[in-house]
Amino acid sequence: xxxxxxxxxxxxxxxxxxxxxxxxxxxxxxxxxxxxxxxxxxxxxxxxxxxxxxxxxxxxxxxxxxxxxxxxxxxxxxxxxxxxxxxxxxxxxxxxxxxxxxxxxxxxxxxxxxxxxxxxxxxxxxxxxxxxxxxxxxxxxxxxxxxxxxxxxxxxxxxxxxxxxxxxxxxxxxxxxxxxxxxxxxxxxxxxxxxxxxxxxxxxxxxxxxxxxxxxxxxxxxxxxxxxxxxxxxxxxxxxxxxxxxxxxxxxxxxxxxxxxxxxxxxxxxxxxxxxxxxxxxxxxxxxxxxxxxxxxxxxxxx
Ligand code: AMP
Numbered sequence: 303x304x305x306x307x308x309x310x311x312x313x314x315x316x317x318x319x320x321x322x323x324x325x326x327x328x329x330x331x332x333x334x335x336x337x338x339x340x341x342x343x344x345x346x347x348x349x350x351x352x353x354x355x356x357x358x359x360x361x362x363x364x365x366x367x368x369x370x371x372x373x374x375x376x377x378x379x380x381x382x383x384x385x386x387x388x389x390x391x392x393x394x395x396x397x398x399x400x401x402x403x404x405x406x407x408x409x410x411x412x413x414x415x416x417x418x419x420x421x422x423x424x425x426x427x428x429x430x431x432x433x434x435x436x437x438x439x440x441x442x443x444x445x446x447x448x449x450x451x452x453x454x455x456x457x458x459x460x461x462x463x464x465x466x467x468x469x470x471x472x473x474x475x476x477x478x479x480x481x482x483x484x485x486x487x488x489x490x491x492x493x494x495x496x497x498x499x500x501x502x503x504x505x506x507x508x509x510x511x512x513x514x515x516x517x518x519x520x521x522x523x524x525x526x527x528x529x530x531x532x533x534x535x536x537x538x539x540x541x542x543x544x545x546x547x548x549x550x551x552x553x554x555x556x557x558x559x560x561x562x563x564x565x566x567x568x569x570x571x572x573x574x575x576x577x578x579x580x581x582x583x584x585x586x587x588x589x590x591x592x593x594x595x596x597x598x599x600x601x602x603x604x605x
Contacts (some may be wrong), residue, residue: 303441303547304368304550305338306414307331307431308347308433309423309536310403311354311372315383315493316575318390318530326576327358329380330423330446333533337540337567339365342547345414347371349406349508349567351379361418361581370411385548390531390572390586392474398450403429410436421460421535422466424448427458434465442552444468444543445497445537452479457515473504487513499557501542503535511561513601516554520561523569523591530575534568537580541567550552593602 345368350415352374362384363369378401384393394559397505415438422445424432438466445466451459454473459479462492463469469492473485480488489500489512502510506528508521549556564589573579 303418303550304343304346305419305543306410306417306420306433306437306440307334307338307421307423308408308429309334309421309425310380310382311346311350312317312380312382313383314532314576315397316532317385318529319530321386321409321575323530323575325381327347327361327374327565328382328399328532328576330425330536332362333536333571333577333580334421334423334540334543335362336366336577337549337571338544339367339540340567340583340585341541341544341563343554345371345417347408347414348373348411349373351377351402353376354379362573363576371410372407372410374414375405378527379401384532386531390528391507392472393532400426402477408433408436416442418442419543420444420542421539422446422462423539424451427451427455427462429460430462431465434462442467442472442543442546443529444539446470447475447479447496448472449475449478463492464496466497466503468499470501470503470542473502475502486517497597501538501561505531505534508560508565509538511524511557511583518558518561520558520565520595522565523595523598525569525573528572531572531577533571533577537571538568539563541565542555550575562592562595563588566595581592 310329312329313325314328381399383397419443480491511518545560545563562587
């Protein structure tokens with residue numbers, strides 16, 4: 303099954319305690335597409351400015367990402383700049399320049415409208431809704447968001463969530479969206495807004511998958527070197543949704559395995575700046591780390 307994604311394609315400027323990346327390729331849709339492309343075909347809907355180089359376009363096309371929905375508009379590409387301290391779990395946003403996203407009107411190519419799986423990556427919830435209006439009958443709608451939109455566009459976000467099956471969201475943003483400090487209660491409050499499943503991303507502590515009747519916990523891979531956490535969440539989403547698209551069968555067991563693939567893909571992204579590690583990772587490496595996750599979390603039951 304093909305995956306339709308709408309989200310940001312960006313130039314990121316990032317400072318971590320280990321180095322600095324200036325205007326490197328980033329964006330929620332870019333990380334998502336690259337990660338998901340290891341599992342399924344991805345159809346990208348986004349906008350870039352005239353300053354977006356062919357080199358980045360070729361990279362995505364070579365990963366089998368369909369760029370028919372990538373518009374080029376007069377002006378500058380979206381820019382985000384952020385900083386991480388020694389606690390790499392939360393980025394401090396220094397600057398967000400929406401640029402061409404400000405006047406963006408998503409126009410799905412006719413061939414994208416029958417997409418069965420839709421991922422609304424982190425972007426203005428009004429744009430997420432507009433894309434949903436243009437798809438015919440998706441089997442699965444998943445969504446990501448961030449504090450910037452929870453604070454600035456709460457109403458539109460709540461409207462989007464009414465149409466969402468799976469919401470992927472950070473721990474701090476879960477509390478912010480629900481206005482509730484306890485994570486499990488916050489999750490219940492968000493499930494009441496529409497989604498059947500919530501994936502709470504907890505940085506180096508992994509992720510929780512919560513639905514009405516079950517909670518599943520997956521750790522993050524204990525890496526010795528984490529270089530740049532930017533894009534970890536979107537890469538997780540790419541592995542998670544990518545695996546579900548590849549199996550085509552959205553059972554509880556598949557959702558758990560998908561969460562492991564999400565963690566596997568995210569564990570590679572954080573090893574280097576931008577998409578650099580995802581550029582070089584191979585399928586045998588992905589499988590190898592999946593097995594390491596199995597060993598990491600295996601334990602026997604009570605006698
Ligand atoms: P994450 O997976 O949460 O680390 O996402 C990082 C990516 O989100 C970066 O590559 C940014 O370009 C992108 N980003 C940051 N802020 C926004 C925003 N307000 N809207 C859309 N994308 C954003």
